[in-house]
Amino acid sequence: MEKIKVLFVCLGNICRSPTAEGVFTKLVKDHDLEAYFSIDSAGTHAYHVGKEPDLRSQAAALERDIDLSGLRGRQVINGDFEDFDFVLAMDDENYSILINACPEQYKTKVNYFLDYAPQLNERQVPDPYYGGQYGFERVLDMIEQASAGFLKTLQESGRIKSTG
Incomplete structure (x- = not known):
């Protein structure tokens, strides 16, 4: 089985x-679907290549049992467009x-990543870098x-098994 390759981009x-x-990695793991996915993230700019996620992002995620400490920043490369099945942008600037x-x-x-959450009535995930903890x-x-x-969209499309 060929894995579904997903790249999240900010x-x-x-x-x-x-x-x-x-x-998304935790969600996939919680549903025992790791065999179906290859998941990565990247930035459109090279500002933080090789650096760990912002400590505030790590702390907020850890409160939800999501460990980001092993991740390192990288920049999107041209080969990503061919290699990944989904390239999901966080906002208008990065989509463009x-x-x-x-x-x-x-x-x-x-x-846009938020197209998979239409109930939010938003298309952009705001950049929390200059904001507070909220x-x-x-x-x-x-x-x-x-x-x-x-995940639900992929299950409904038949690309992966349904978990319930």
């Missing part, structure tokens, strides 16, 4: 996208950067809802 790969990687860099034949792989909690709430919606 600006610097230290807040939103590693949080999404951690949340991704679409403009993406070869035409792979553009359908690039989407911003990181809000981001986690949004990402958890989008992760659940994304």
Whole structure:
């Protein structure tokens, strides 16, 4: 079985996208679906390549039993558009950067992550970097809802088994 490859993307790969990687990885593990997925995150900019996620992101995630400490920042590369089945952007700026860099034949792989949480009536996961602790909690709430919606969409499409 070929794994479904998912890449979460934000600006610097230290807040939103590693949080999404951690949340979705935990969700997949909790449903015993690890065999179906390859999950990663990256940034559109190289500001934090090789660095661990923001300590505030790590602390907020750890409160929900999600350990981000082993993740390291990396920048999106051209090969990601071919390699990944889903390239999920956190906001308009990063979506635009991704679409403009993406070869035409792979553009359908690039989407907004929050499209999988239509109940939020938002398309952008806000960057919590300059906000207070509440911003990181809000981001986690949004990402958890989008992760659940994304998994449900994949299950309903028949790409993975349903868990219940």
